[in-house]
Amino acid sequence: MIHPTERTLVGELPPAVGQAVTVCGWVQTSRLQSTMQFVLVRDHTGTVQLTYRRDGGELEAVLDGLSTETAVRVTGTVVANPVVKLGGLELVPQSVEVLARAAGPLPVDEQSGIEHRLDWRFLDIRRRPAAQLLFAVQTTLEAGMREYAHAQGATEMHTPKLMGTASESGAEVFKLGYFGGEAYLAQSPQFYKQMAIAAGIDRVFEIGPVFRAEPSFTARHATEFTGVDVELAWTRDAEEVQAFEEAMIAHALALVAERHGAAIRAEFGVEVVVPQLPFPRITMAEAQELLRAHGWDRGGEKADLDPEGERLLCALLAERTGHEFVFVTHYPSSIRPFYHARPAGQPDLTLSFDLLWKGLEVTTGAQREHRHEVLAAQAAEKGLALEPLADYLRSFQYGCPPHGGFGMGLARMLMVLLGLGSIREAVFLFRGPNRLTP
Amino acid sequence: MIHPTERTLVGELPPAVGQAVTVCGWVQTSRLQSTMQFVLVRDHTGTVQLTYRRDGGELEAVLDGLSTETAVRVTGTVVANPVVKLGGLELVPQSVEVLARAAGPLPVDEQSGIEHRLDWRFLDIRRRPAAQLLFAVQTTLEAGMREYAHAQGATEMHTPKLMGTASESGAEVFKLGYFGGEAYLAQSPQFYKQMAIAAGIDRVFEIGPVFRAEPSFTARHATEFTGVDVELAWTRDAEEVQAFEEAMIAHALALVAERHGAAIRAEFGVEVVVPQLPFPRITMAEAQELLRAHGWDRGGEKADLDPEGERLLCALLAERTGHEFVFVTHYPSSIRPFYHARPAGQPDLTLSFDLLWKGLEVTTGAQREHRHEVLAAQAAEKGLALEPLADYLRSFQYGCPPHGGFGMGLARMLMVLLGLGSIREAVFLFRGPNRLTP
Numbered sequence: 001m002i003h004p005t006e007r008t009l010v011g012e013l014p015p016a017v018g019q020a021v022t023v024c025g026w027v028q029t030s031r032l033q034s035t036m037q038f039v040l041v042r043d044h045t046g047t048v049q050l051t052y053r054r055d056g057g058e059l060e061a062v063l064d065g066l067s068t069e070t071a072v073r074v075t076g077t078v079v080a081n082p083v084v085k086l087g088g089l090e091l092v093p094q095s096v097e098v099l100a101r102a103a104g105p106l107p108v109d110e111q112s113g114i115e116h117r118l119d120w121r122f123l124d125i126r127r128r129p130a131a132q133l134l135f136a137v138q139t140t141l142e143a144g145m146r147e148y149a150h151a152q153g154a155t156e157m158h159t160p161k162l163m164g165t166a167s168e169s170g171a172e173v174f175k176l177g178y179f180g181g182e183a184y185l186a187q188s189p190q191f192y193k194q195m196a197i198a199a200g201i202d203r204v205f206e207i208g209p210v211f212r213a214e215p216s217f218t219a220r221h222a223t224e225f226t227g228v229d230v231e232l233a234w235t236r237d238a239e240e241v242q243a244f245e246e247a248m249i250a251h252a253l254a255l256v257a258e259r260h261g262a263a264i265r266a267e268f269g270v271e272v273v274v275p276q277l278p279f280p281r282i283t284m285a286e287a288q289e290l291l292r293a294h295g296w297d298r299g300g301e302k303a304d305l306d307p308e309g310e311r312l313l314c315a316l317l318a319e320r321t322g323h324e325f326v327f328v329t330h331y332p333s334s335i336r337p338f339y340h341a342r343p344a345g346q347p348d349l350t351l352s353f354d355l356l357w358k359g360l361e362v363t364t365g366a367q368r369e370h371r372h373e374v375l376a377a378q379a380a381e382k383g384l385a386l387e388p389l390a391d392y393l394r395s396f397q398y399g400c401p402p403h404g405g406f407g408m409g410l411a412r413m414l415m416v417l418l419g420l421g422s423i424r425e426a427v428f429l430f431r432g433p434n435r436l437t438p
Numbered sequence: 439m440i441h442p443t444e445r446t447l448v449g450e451l452p453p454a455v456g457q458a459v460t461v462c463g464w465v466q467t468s469r470l471q472s473t474m475q476f477v478l479v480r481d482h483t484g485t486v487q488l489t490y491r492r493d494g495g496e497l498e499a500v501l502d503g504l505s506t507e508t509a510v511r512v513t514g515t516v517v518a519n520p521v522v523k524l525g526g527l528e529l530v531p532q533s534v535e536v537l538a539r540a541a542g543p544l545p546v547d548e549q550s551g552i553e554h555r556l557d558w559r560f561l562d563i564r565r566r567p568a569a570q571l572l573f574a575v576q577t578t579l580e581a582g583m584r585e586y587a588h589a590q591g592a593t594e595m596h597t598p599k600l601m602g603t604a605s606e607s608g609a610e611v612f613k614l615g616y617f618g619g620e621a622y623l624a625q626s627p628q629f630y631k632q633m634a635i636a637a638g639i640d641r642v643f644e645i646g647p648v649f650r651a652e653p654s655f656t657a658r659h660a661t662e663f664t665g666v667d668v669e670l671a672w673t674r675d676a677e678e679v680q681a682f683e684e685a686m687i688a689h690a691l692a693l694v695a696e697r698h699g700a701a702i703r704a705e706f707g708v709e710v711v712v713p714q715l716p717f718p719r720i721t722m723a724e725a726q727e728l729l730r731a732h733g734w735d736r737g738g739e740k741a742d743l744d745p746e747g748e749r750l751l752c753a754l755l756a757e758r759t760g761h762e763f764v765f766v767t768h769y770p771s772s773i774r775p776f777y778h779a780r781p782a783g784q785p786d787l788t789l790s791f792d793l794l795w796k797g798l799e800v801t802t803g804a805q806r807e808h809r810h811e812v813l814a815a816q817a818a819e820k821g822l823a824l825e826p827l828a829d830y831l832r833s834f835q836y837g838c839p840p841h842g843g844f845g846m847g848l849a850r851m852l853m854v855l856l857g858l859g860s861i862r863e864a865v866f867l868f869r870g871p872n873r874l875t876p
Contacts, residue, residue, distance in 0.1 A: 007672060024672040026638075026837055044640045071837040073672075100808055102837035122833045126638035135639060139594040143584075156577040158664040158848070160867045161599070161647050164874035176614035176623070179653060179871045185614070192867065195876065199866075200464070200564035201573060202482045208646060209599050215617060226596040234445060234462040234511075370538055391876035395560045399464055399509040399540035410596070428637070429598045429630060433617045436602030438633065438829035 007073075011045030014087055016078045023048060023091060026126070027070045027102075030063070037063045040086070041074060044132060050074060051081075051090040062096050069102035069123070114422065118430055121438060125428075130267040133260065134426065138414055140259050142207060144252030145228060152244065154205035154230070159192030161185055161209065165388035174213045185211035188407055190339075191392045193231040194368060197403045198395040204231040207410070215433045219422040220360065220412060224431040228413075231405030238341075238351040238367040241404040242327050245355065245365065246279045249325075256417070270419045279325040279355075280317055287313055287328050304335045311359035318358075329353045338378040340366040341404075351404075357416045365406025372396040445511075449483030452525055454516045461486060461529060464564070465508045465540075468501070475501045478524070479512060482570060488512060489519075489528040500534050507540035507561070552860065556868055559876060563866075568705040571698065572864065576852055578697050580645060582690030583666060590682065592643035592668070597630030599623055599647065603826035612651045623649035626845055629830045631669040632777070632806060635841045636833040642669040645848070653871045657860040658798065658850060662869040666851075669843030676779075676789040676805040679842040680765050683793065683803065684717045687763075694855070708857045717763040717793075718755055725751055725766050742773045749797035756796075767791040776816040778804040779842075789842075795854045803844025810834040 008021040025043035032038075037060065039050040054060050066072065076093035084090045108120040108127075117124040125131040146156075166173040166184040174185040186192070188210050196204045210227040230248070235241055256264075257272040264272055282290070287305070291297065294316060296309050305313065305328065317326045331352045333342055340350040352366035369375045375396055379389060386393065411426040424430040429438065446459035463481035470476075475498065477488040492498050504510065514531035522528045546558040546565075555562040563569040584594075604611040604622040612623040624630070626648045634642045648665040668686070673679055694702075695710040702710055720728070725743070729735065732754060734747050743751065743766065755764045769790045771780055778788040790804035807813045813834055817827060824831065849864040862868040867876060 024839065026839075044638055069837040071839040099840055100810070100834070100837050103835045106836060122633050122637040123836055124637075126636070132638060135593045135595065139588070139592075142594050143588065146581075146584075150577070150581065154577075155573045156580050157573065157866055158647065160662055160869050162649070162662050162869050162874060174614050174616070174621075176612050178612070178874065179651075181874075183612075183874055195560050196866065198564070199560040199562075200482055200570060209596065211600070213617075224598055224600050372538070395876070396538070397541045398544065398561055399507040399538045401462065401464075401509040402537055428595055428634065431598050431600050436600060436616065436619075436621055438833070 009045045010041075010043045010048045013046075013048060013078050013089060013091070017080045017089060018078065020075065020077050020094075021091070022073060022075045024073050024099075025071075027066045027068055027072060029068065030066055032064060039063055039066060041072060041091075047086055049084050049086050049090045050076070050093050050096070051079075051084075052093055059093065059096060062098065063093075066096075066098070067102050067104045069106060069126070070098060071100040071102075073097040073099055114424060118424060118435065119438065121429055131425075133263055133267050134414065134418065135428070137256055137260050137264065137418065138410070140256050141252050141413065141417070142228075142410070144255035145248050146205065146207075147255070148248040148251040149203070149205040149230065152203060154203040155196075155201050157189075157193065157196050157201065157204050157206050158208065159186070159189040159196070159206060161211070165391075172213045174211050187212055188227060189229045190407070193229055193405060194339075194400075194403065195392070195395045197231050197233045198398075198400040202233050204229070204405070210407075217433065219424075220415070222411065222423055222427065222431055223433060225423075225427070226410040228408040228410055229405065230407075231403055233401045233403045235367060235402060235404040238329065238353055238365065238404055241365050241367065241406055242281070242329075242353055242355075243278070245363065245406050245408075246275070246277055246325070246327075250275050250277055253417075264418065268418045268420075270417070272417065273324055275323065275325055279327055280321045280323050281327045281329055281353075282313075282317065283330040284328055284332065285330065290316060303332055305354075305361075307360075310356050310361055314356050314359040324358050326356050327353045328356060336366070338382045338384060339368050339375060341369040342378075353406075355406075355408075357413075360412060360416050362412045362416060363406050363408045365404065367402070367404040370396060370400045370402045372400075447483045448479075448481045448486045451484075451486060451516050451527060451529070455518045455527060456516065458513065458515050458532070459529070460511060460513045462511050462537075463509075465504045465506055465510060467506065468504055470502060477501055477504060479510060479529075485524055487522050487524050487528045488514065488531050488534070489517075489522075490531055497531065497534060500536065501531075504534075504536070505540050505542045507544060507564070509537040509540075511535040511537055552862060556862060556873065557876065559867055569863075571701055571705050572852065572856065573866070575694055575698050575702065575856065576848070578694050579690050579851065579855070580666075580848070582693035583686050584643065584645075585693070586686040586689040587641070587643040587668065590641060592641040593634075593639050595627075595631065595634050595639065595642050595644050596646065597624070597627040597634070597644060599649070603829075610651045612649050625650055626665060627667045628777075628845070631667055631843060632838075632841065633830070633833045635669050635671045636836075636838040640671050642667070642843070648845075655871065657862075658853070660849065660861055660865065660869055661871060663861075663865070664848040666846040666848055667843065668845075669841055671839045671841045673805060673840060673842040676767065676791055676803065676842055679803050679805065679844055680719070680767075680791055680793075681716070683801065683844050683846075684713070684715055684763070684765075688713050688715055691855075702856065706856045706858075708855070710855065711762055713761065713763055717765055718759045718761050719765045719767055719791075720751075720755065721768040722766055722770065723768065728754060741770055743792075743799075745798075748794050748799055752794050752797040762796050764794050765791045766794060774804070776820045776822060777806050777813060779807040780816075791844075793844075793846075795851075798850060798854050800850045800854060801844050801846045803842065805840070805842040808834060808838045808840045810838075 007024045025041040028040040028042045030039045037052040075095045076091045163184045193204045206229045254274045336350045340352045355363035414426040445462045463479040466478035466480045475490040513533045514529045601622045631642045644667045692712045774788040778790045793801035852864040
């Protein structure tokens with residue numbers, strides 16, 4: 001790895017004992033004694049102790065004046081010292097350059113509540129190794145998913161977030177002024193990734209933002225989040241989509257386990273389990289029967305699973321199969337969008353699925369209805385106006401292949417993977433009905 | 439590669455001679471003679487001829503009824519036939535399943551103008567191998583840039599597109615309703631990627647949408663485009679940022695040349711040149727002097743390069759250096775944003791650069807001003823209100839390291855790489871002041 005800054009990372013110090021190096025980092029803590037000064041400096045790879053014997057000089061004064069979180073560039077000699085806890089080495093500084101002094105006191109600490117931490121998210125993340133790890137894990141998770149998708153011939157697409165009509169569902173969509181007219185923010189790449197299939201892109205892969213104008217204040221909803229979307233041409237049914245998804249997840253989790261398994265155990269107390277293939281499957285009808293036999297929805301009124309049902313179902317199936325994941329398939333068409341395909345002769349069902357992981361829904365997918373006339377009829381049956389759907393529908397008039405796909409919430413995946421209590425902890429800068437800052 | 443659809447790709451047919459296969463694709467053309475039927479079927483990997491001897495049966499009728507662009511699934515036997523131009527083989531069908539019939543006539547053809555093609559973009563892309571290739575090249579270009587960035591320790595970040603204030607520049611920003619208040623769409627991840635640096639993320643990498651409410655109708659502007667953003671902590675000056683960028687681009691172009699060089703030559707008539715490192719550099723002052731010596735800006739009034747100046751500069755430097763790229767550095771502070779760092783003692787200049795490629799600007803980058811009080815002073819000097827910048831500015835109060843970075847327009851890169859006349863051809867679904875559909 002090149003270090004154009006000519007710095008040595010703290011993690012690279014052990015083999016540099018006896019050498020002069022330059023380290024860049026933040027002041028973690030200082031212990032200033034009458035004859036000795038000890039200053040811990042942290043970068044993203046670790047922490048090193050600066051050790052300086054007072055000599056009444058300029059450097060002594062600089063070290064005395066360092067406030068916590070000040071950014072410094074230190075040049076010095078790496079010295080082996082078995083007494084030092086941080087790797088049995090210390091750095092004896094020849095020069096300490098103050099790059100940016102931190103004001104004091106710091107506005108956030110270990111006792112701060114979540115909203116206050118979000119106000120000062122940059123300090124919250126910088127000072128907590130677990131938060132740093134989260135973004136490393138995110139990087140690997142995405143890299144693993146992409147690696148699988150690319151190997152399967154997927155093409156990276158960027159579909160528009162600005163739409164001319166609020167097509168998929170008018171209720172939860174953000175509206176904006178657009179050169180004297182109006183535009184809407186895409187709630188998902190759904191219509192556009194299907195249009196990419198109609199455009200002959202064989203397998204579509206997109207990671208990008210999606211926007212939901214939902215006034216939800218739960219621990220698992222956000223008004224903007226990162227979606228991972230896949231769409232596959234020429235599929236015969238949802239099963240092929242599920243097979244792609246489970247293999248993609250297993251591949252990505254194997255990479256996460258390999259690169260970060262030990263760190264995740266240490267920071268989050270969670271074991272990364274690389275899932276066996278295939279994931280368990282259960283139809284919605286079977287799932288409801290099983291749940292009702294265990295006391296869920298005593299009134300027998302729920303068509304869909306609620307969060308309690310999702311948790312219980314995962315618990316029951318984990319007991320039975322030992323598996324953290326479960327595909328719930330064949331949702332009733334009454335609670336699925338018009339574009340989900342339905343099994344021949346069974347208009348009340350869809351060829352669709354959700355993927356649950358440790359009790360939380362992380363994906364919705366389906367075989368799509370690709371026949372223009374059937375699709376238009378299903379939209380009309382749902383009471384949708386066809387005019388705002390015109391662009392979408394006409395992409396089915398000229399030989400749109402059968403296809404299926406899924407959408408996954410990246411933060412929800414991270415939340416479940418790392419055992420986080422809230423999606424607010426699983427993203428860099430959370431966006432909710434009450435939060436647009438920082 | 440797994441084919442969960444159990445199809446054989448057209449590109450995989452040569453080794454399958456003598457075997458029964460299933461091919462999925464679109465009807466390209468039909469030649470229906472009195473005794474023989476010839477139907478060309480195309481998938482994303484190639485085109486194969488179906489050859490059928492009329493027998494008065496059901497299959498003959500199906501083949502007679504196939505309209506152009508109908509999606510079909512064909513099962514048949516691969517037969518070697520040296521007379522057939524398409525790879526010396528043909529497919530003798532046993533069954534042809536019509537998956538989605540295309541209406542006729544097709545609304546778009548080779549003679550259609552660009553706007554009409556954009557109206558029917560899905561058909562335009564599906565039917566033109568060059569357009570298909572573009573997205574394969576996009577995938578590889580991104581993969582190459584990511585591969586380099588990851589190897590250099592970059593973390594994949596997703597910064598919010600919804601902002602509480604129109605901070606960077608109020609004029610060109612989209613405004614939307616947000617739960618009774620207002621929000622703005624990010625014009626770039628600029629402030630947030632810098633906040634990620636303040637959060638201790640050592641090297642930030644993001645590919646995502648950016649939004650510009652600019653009423654520009656040029657061939658190189660869009661209201662929404664995909665930005666590639668990088669930000670690097672602990673840099674000493676813009677030169678380190680440039681070194682990162684040129685290496686990233688060279689790495690990605692090497693991958694593109696390797697995977698698609700021949701196809702790009704065939705479809706676009708362009709040679710992919712893997713650039714030598716380092717790229718040429720020229721200061722803005724030198725560039726203007728050179729340009730004026732060659733007749734540019736006779737009035738001597740222009741502080742910035744205009745498109746004509748960019749083209750001429752690249753031409754002059756290509757003559758001198760043989761290189762397609764050039765970094766123009768040290769822009770005057772009068773035409774750069776407040777957050778660009780300035781050289782010590784030279785407040786009229788910035789430590790910034792643009793990257794030009796074959797006459798077009800593809801990147802802007804800079805060392806950032808990381809000292810809170812200097813940054814605030816530069817913002818005030820530019821006449822900016824500090825209140826909307828409050829969140830941004832306070833991320834500099836607690837030890838923000840020096841850093842620098844750049845932003846690149848993905849479509850502009852593709853436009854230059856493939857020699858396209860308009861950015862409209864370089865994206866899936868273009869967005870401009872007059873275009874929000876399809």
